[in-house]
Amino acid sequence: MKKVQFDAVIVANGQFPAHQVPLGVLDQASHIIACDGAISHVPHAEAVVGDGDSVPAEYHDRLIRIDEQEDNDLTKATRYCLQQGWHDIAYVGATGLREDHTLGNISLLMRYFREFGVHGMMFTDYGFFMPVCGPQTFRSFAGQQVSIFNFGCTRIQSEGLRWNSYAYEQWWQGTLNEALADAFSIDADGYYMVYQTYR
Numbered sequence: 001m002k003k004v005q006f007d008a009v010i011v012a013n014g015q016f017p018a019h020q021v022p023l024g025v026l027d028q029a030s031h032i033i034a035c036d037g038a039i040s041h042v043p044h045a046e047a048v049v050g051d052g053d054s055v056p057a058e059y060h061d062r063l064i065r066i067d068e069q070e071d072n073d074l075t076k077a078t079r080y081c082l083q084q085g086w087h088d089i090a091y092v093g094a095t096g097l098r099e100d101h102t103l104g105n106i107s108l109l110m111r112y113f114r115e116f117g118v119h120g121m122m123f124t125d126y127g128f129f130m131p132v133c134g135p136q137t138f139r140s141f142a143g144q145q146v147s148i149f150n151f152g153c154t155r156i157q158s159e160g161l162r163w164n165s166y167a168y169e170q171w172w173q174g175t176l177n178e179a180l181a182d183a184f185s186i187d188a189d190g191y192y193m194v195y196q197t198y199r
Contacts, residue, residue, distance in 0.1 A: 010094075013093065014102065
């Protein structure tokens, strides 16, 4: 994948990454914000956002305590970044461990894109998720595994993938596709999420 510069990286309290790509994103971060207990993985983070229930006392000087329970800590941290004027945000540690949290956090990436204007990418140890709207061309490599998740499109067409895309009605239908070369394109009339594996 091409190198992307983010305004901030939010570290969630899921499985901390071991792969060089998410670790590289963290290493190049201009600002690192931890979600509550994730501060133990990134003690150098400039702020820790959440209700504080799992933040060790030595980090309370950096705690941005938000007690309301309508939103989770990932959303609270995202709102904090937006208040600082940061809209290009990378997310790491948001998957793994509990599957319900993983699914919820991935879906939140689309909410942040649609409702908050966040240009976000979520990095795991295997690949990355990116919310998209409308036509888009993606850098790739031959053999890269690609999945497309429909969030309301009535038309999805692709070029450069092994199997032609369409407006999937179920999330599983858009999984397990494959790039044929160094780029592929998607033409769609709405919102969708793309997942790409690392080389």
